[in-house]
Amino acid sequence: MTRFDDDAAQGARDRQAQLTKPPGSLGRLEELAVFMAGWQGTDRPRIDRAQALVFAGNHGITAQGITPFPPAVTAGMVANFRAGGAAINQLCRVAAADLAVVALDLDRPTGDFTQGPAMTPAEVRDAMAKGAGAVDPEAQVLILGEMGIGNSTTSAALAAATFGGRAEDWVGPGTGAHGDMLAAKIRVVTEGLARHAPTGAHATLAAFGGREQAGICGAIGRARDLRIPVILDGFICTAAAGVLTRDDPDALAHCLIGHESAEPGHRRLIAALGMPPVLSLDMRLGEGSGAAVALMVLRAALECHNGMATFAEAGID
Numbered sequence: 001m002t003r004f005d006d007d008a009a010q011g012a013r014d015r016q017a018q019l020t021k022p023p024g025s026l027g028r029l030e031e032l033a034v035f036m037a038g039w040q041g042t043d044r045p046r047i048d049r050a051q052a053l054v055f056a057g058n059h060g061i062t063a064q065g066i067t068p069f070p071p072a073v074t075a076g077m078v079a080n081f082r083a084g085g086a087a088i089n090q091l092c093r094v095a096a097a098d099l100a101v102v103a104l105d106l107d108r109p110t111g112d113f114t115q116g117p118a119m120t121p122a123e124v125r126d127a128m129a130k131g132a133g134a135v136d137p138e139a140q141v142l143i144l145g146e147m148g149i150g151n152s153t154t155s156a157a158l159a160a161a162t163f164g165g166r167a168e169d170w171v172g173p174g175t176g177a178h179g180d181m182l183a184a185k186i187r188v189v190t191e192g193l194a195r196h197a198p199t200g201a202h203a204t205l206a207a208f209g210g211r212e213q214a215g216i217c218g219a220i221g222r223a224r225d226l227r228i229p230v231i232l233d234g235f236i237c238t239a240a241a242g243v244l245t246r247d248d249p250d251a252l253a254h255c256l257i258g259h260e261s262a263e264p265g266h267r268r269l270i271a272a273l274g275m276p277p278v279l280s281l282d283m284r285l286g287e288g289s290g291a292a293v294a295l296m297v298l299r300a301a302l303e304c305h306n307g308m309a310t311f312a313e314a315g316i317d
Helices: 006-018 028-040 060-064 072-083 087-095 121-133 151-163 180-195 201-208 211-225 235-246 264-273 289-307
Strands: 050-056 098-103 141-147 230-232 255-257
Touching (some): 006 028, 006 289, 028 289, 050 087, 072 141, 087 098, 121 201, 141 211, 141 235, 141 289, 151 180, 151 211, 201 211, 201 235
Parallel strands (some): 050 098, 050 141, 141 230
């Protein structure tokens, strides 16, 4: 597994110390530049090519009445992504990221995890392989997002299985579940946790996950092999990624959490992973939208890092 390049990171810190500003005055922007240096293996990291991947999948758990929208909306939104009409299209345009949408067997929902496993091991492997295969080896940063009616419920189950706690700790309104519908989400996650006790990442995805969440995991692993830093989106994306830490606590070292979602479980996830988000804007759309906004901040960090003059270059004693 590729590792963070400490020498490149130190070179970036040394450059930061010489730029025409008080030390540390750019705050998190300086940290982001060092992060990128360590993963790109150069003290002058760049983003000439950014890729955004949005994975889509459907979930059998929707039959339990846990969402106000039917599964057909997933395919409708995939068509909207491909037509350029969604929020993520606009954000990727302004952030200069090449967007690709990967729809994973939308006509074949996963199983209802209160009745049995969501996927077979072969289905998990297939979705992860498709996720890995979608990564552009030439990209210098990868942002990840998802679409799937019902996947805030599967994410609550993944998070509880990975980090512990009750269903109530992780379940939130998602796309608008309140009252009896929110109670149904809590009930099905509780039933799923009672039925399944997986011990590793693949088994956890098979028990509770969606194909889009397995695809996200496959993309994260491939990006690590290619030394491509990753920006995760909100609750659903982070819950999927967090499953990988069941096998390797260092699995997400090359990842940033782009934003803190308004979905209540995301703050708990952020704390469990110890990964401070780049932004907190009360967003909860999904699609990779928060990660795309974070990419703009990351670009700003590198523009300052590479473009500012040093004190010597500016002739300042």
